[in-house]
Amino acid sequence: MQVAKESIERSILETYENSFPSSRKLYKKALNLFPNGITHDNRFLKPFPIYVDHALGSKKWDEDGNEYIDYFGGHGALLLGHGHPKVVEAVKRQITRGTHYGACHRLEVEWAELIMDMVPxxxxxxxxxxxxxATLMAIRLARIFTGKSKILKFAGHFHGWHDNLIPGTTPPYELSLPGILNGVLESIIVCPPNDIKRVEKILQKDNEVASVIIExxxxxxxMIPTREGFLKExxxxxxxxxxxxxxxxxxxGFRCARGGAQEYYGVMPDLTTLGKILAGGLPGAAVAGRGDILEPLESREDEKWNLGKKMFHYGTFNANPLSASAGIATLKIVATGEPISRANKMTSMLIKGMNEVIDKHRIPWCVHGEFSGFRFLLNHACYKRASCNFRKCDYDYKKLKGANDPVLVQNLRCGMLLNGIDVAKQGGWVSAAHSAEDVEKTIVGFDRTIDWMKRSKLLTSFD
Ligand SMILES: Cc1ncc(COP(=O)(O)O)c(C=O)c1O
Structure with missing residues (x-):
């Protein structure tokens, strides 16, 4: 069982190493199977990650039976938490009716109608x-529609891992990445976030820009918050x-508001990419937007169109009925607005509580975030911590993402796991299934982890 006691005799990492035997054993096997033993870069954790056996609500349990409050939230897909009864019921019903028809079906229509209804x-x-x-499709559509080739993105913004948009995502935010052709790189412009003057200068000078994409x-x-007013500009x-x-x-999408950030901030994009919550925890995503921009997806009885404008698009699992069933059940509940407000409320409590712990320990950390996400900043040199409003803060964006000391991150994550809490290196996602009790336990575990880190001289108070 988890350590969950006031003090540990050995370092966090040594204690961790000896606390999760089944996970350690599986990781040993996995090392021979997968690069780094893992299947997603964010699951990288030394000495080994935990192996999860099952999950429900806000919790998950590992192979040794340890319980964790889960802040990975299916990488953001699980706004309702794990195994919401309505989602489980819908998926169970659908699995007996067929998982793939290779044909059009009623559920894809209902799923799309919900998107139309919710996303302005x-x-x-x-x-x-x-x-x-989805982002690959969106930029291809933008290129076809405008007849232009370049895409402007913002440093640090993540839009998936394909060649066109992965450059400029992680520090030092440079374009060049192994395996990506120079020809592709020439079509990408990476702009510092929140700099509208720079964007305008680029668009004024370069007539080849088809679209701007932004989180x-x-x-x-x-993690690098968008400045107030920037979206409108x-x-x-x-x-x-x-x-x-x-x-x-x-x-x-479906997290900031029923209709996503566009509804919350009242700014209408031409195209929107959706996923995660959209498919209720199963694989699934979509591109939505202006009808005229999506037109190239149409086949027509017109050879000139089909050869000159048509965007070919296949995909074995597009609109998969199982994903659709989970998505429909999820979106219907999200549409009430209740899960969003509940998750937001729990997140505010959590951020406030964690920053109080940070203040108590007098360490240069900060937890920030909006809506139902929280972000760790473990090098917050301006010392305003809890009172800092990151949307107005002039803090250098390069220090906001990917700049946390990896040793601190590793010890924080392992220490939190020893306290029964699973957080990602960047922070975490809160769901509507998280309770005030979960939040309270998390704050206590965070306090204890910082205490252990101070005792191991990994952290010192700043006075
Ligand atoms: C903003 C954003 N865009 C695109 C993606 C890529 O989505 P997927 O992991 O489904 O390919 C992610 C994934 O985390 C994301 O956060």
Missing amino acids: SAQKVRFVNSGTE PTGASFG LRQVTRKWGVLLIFDELIT
């Missing part, structure tokens, strides 16, 4: 299987220069 700018929809596919609340769900500038605006609402 959605006039037409196309389903794909992941966010990576509306900022890189990695507000961006809409004006892109319209002025005839450039399409894509909101990548993979995270913010």
Whole structure:
């Protein structure tokens, strides 16, 4: 069972190493199977990650039977928490009726109708299987529609791992990455976040820009927060220069508001990419937006169109009935607005409580975030911590994402796991299933982990 006691005799990492025997054993096998022993870069943890056996509500349990409060939230897909009864019921019903018809079906219609109803700018929809596919489709559509080739993105913003948008995502935010052709790199412009003057200068000078893509609340769900007013300015500038605006609402969609960040901030993009919550914890994503921009997905009885404008799009699992069943059940509940307010409320309590712990320990850390996400900043040199309003803060964006000391991150994550709490290196996601009791336990575990880190001389108070 988890350590969960006031003090540990050995270091966090040594204690961790000896506390999760089944996970350690599985990781040993996995090392021979997968690069680094893992299947997603964010699951990297030394000495080994935990192996999860099952999950329910806000909790998950590992192979040794240890219970964790889960803040990974299915990488942001699980706004309702694990195994919401209505979602489980819908998926169970669907699995007995068929998982793949290779045909059109009633559920895809219902699923798309919900998107139209909830997402303000959605006039037409196309389903794909992941966010990576959705942003790939969105920029291809933008290129076809405008006849231009370049895409402007913002440093730090993540839009999936394909060649066109992964450059400029992680520090030092440079374009060049192994395996990506120079020809592709020439079509990508990476702009510092929140700098509208720079965007306008680029669009004015370069007539080849097809679209601007942005995570509306900022890189990695507000890790580098978007400055107040920036989205409206961006809409004006892109319209002025005839450039399409894509909101990548993979995270913010159905989380910031029923209709995502576009509804919350009242700014209409031309195209929107959706995923995660959209498919209720199963694989599934979509591109939604202006009907005229999605037109190239149509086949026509016109050879000139089919050869010159048609965007070919296949995908074995597009609009998969099982994903649709989970998505429909989830969106119907999210549409009430209740899960969003509940998750937001729990997140505010959590952020406040964690920052109080940080203040008590007098360490230069900060937990920030909006809506239902929280972010760790373990090098917050301006010492304003809890009182800092990151949306107005002039803090250097390069210090906000990917700049946390990896040793601190590792010890924080392992220490939290020893206290029965699973957080990601960036922070975490809160669901509507998290309770005030979960929040309270998390704050206590955070306090204890910091205490252990101070005792191991990994952290010192600043006075
Ligand atoms: C904003 C954003 N866009 C795109 C993606 C890529 O989505 P997927 O992991 O489904 O390919 C993610 C994934 O985390 C994301 O956060």
